[in-house]
Amino acid sequence: MAKKNTKRKLIALVSDKSKHRTYYTTINTQNRTTKGQGRLTLRKYDPIAREHATYTETKKNLGRNEVKARKS
Secondary structure: OOOOOOOEEEEEEEEOOOOOEEEEEEEEOOOOOOHHHOOOEEEEEEOOOOEEEEEEEEEOOOOOOOOOOOOO
């Protein structure tokens, strides 16, 4: 079984027009050490808006792995 590379981080790309996360990709964290590089932005096709839109980098967290507070 292949070893998981921990140097790459999974990110989601969110559309500026429809605000949906359509695309997911990985980035190399060693190459992006300085804060001056900013967020990743790509121009890709948005199937919801049916036109090309600018996608910006966000966290992959979709709320599935969050720990819920216990009811007391």
